[in-house]
Amino acid sequence: MIELINLTKTYGGRTVVDDLTVTVHPGRITAFLGPNGAGKSTTMRMILGLAAPTRGSATIHGHAYRDLPVPLRHVGALLEARSSHPGRTARNHLLFLARSNGIATSRVDEVLDEVGLAAVAHRRTGGFSLGMHQRLGIAAALLGDPPVLVLDEPGNGLDAEGIRWIRDLLRGFAAQGRTVLVSSHLLSEVQRTADQVVVIGAGRLLADAALSALVGGRPLEEVYLQLIEQSIEYHSGRLA
């Protein structure tokens, strides 16, 4: 379970995340939607202790991320796709992460196999395609076999087979009672996969509802665009 309480982040005078209160429950896939620059990545960075909230809190099973003693065993995260050193091999990238949390080397080979990178494990990541980087990032998230997953646009750069694979992976995770928070811009994919939908715009919460209740039989894209449009009108109306 991930709990955001009045979570706020300002940079200079600009409010990027504005008073978000959301609970992400286990046992379902929660899609995290919003336009570019809405504050999704910043929210995820605050959940993972990379950015400090200006106000409010983000906790995982009641603990701040920083206080988790062996964090990779609690939370698996994918933030930016290209987050390995180009001169290091895929396996060595996962190896140093595993070592930092006391995870066995055998687990590194297991996850490489699981994400389909076993054949290129000893290749340096500088030559990897976006899809391969994405798979490596997902492998890193799976290392500690965590009960919580936080993934920022995991579908980016994946081919059709890859998209299907990640869909099955996330469904499997949720079915095992784990917590899955995943941001995405691929709304038709979200409509096929998600159980719960959280929408933010300009850092503010626009919707937090079960997918079926939110769309009511309509395409998610239509509902989503309507939500975003209303929020823009509301804000500009308020300014005027």
Added chain:
Amino acid sequence: MNIIISEWTKFRTLRSSWWTLGTVALLPVAVAVLVAVTGSLASNDTVLAGAIGNTVVALVPAAILGVLLAAGEHTGATMGPTIVAVPRRWPVLAAKAVVAGGSVLAVALAGNLVAFVVAASLLPDHETGEAAPLVAVAIVYAGTAVLGVAVGTALRSSAGAVTAVTGVLLLPALLGPIVGRLRWLADLGPFGAVQQVVLEPGRWLTAAGVAVACLLSVVPAGWLLLRRDV
């Protein structure tokens, strides 16, 4: 301990680490041989002072090694995953200091010892001097590598940090001679510390002081690391 092993894994799995470490090892030998074969040693100089005193140039790659270990995480985009894995952050900096300082200590000790032995055998007419100050020299090298880690952590850019740390190393030696009464300033940096301890082996305390000052540079770097968003 896990985090030290993790940082060592990062270090040993990049080629640049080995190139830099190799330079720290070989440069002192090359410089000592150069001093010996060019006959540039004054007749009353000891081998220690003449040959080892000039190996200070290898302090630059020692500092760069530290910089690469720290700022390389930003250049290589691994800072996010690293801090997600170790959210308390400061153990990462401490482990980097141990890995950079430890590897440079071992390699600088070996490199300067070989340089000393080779120079002594090439210069049979000169008094050799004691070998003990070589330990103090290696400690200054290790301190310099840790200084590189601190500067790399603070500046978060390999290019910027290499420039800054090279400046910190070279400026006292370059400016010292031209500032007259303030000449003693030149002795404050790692360059000056190495030269003092080989000229006057009794001054190992100065060298130790400079090394400790370098170690302490991780404190402000750690403060920045804890305070800033990644």
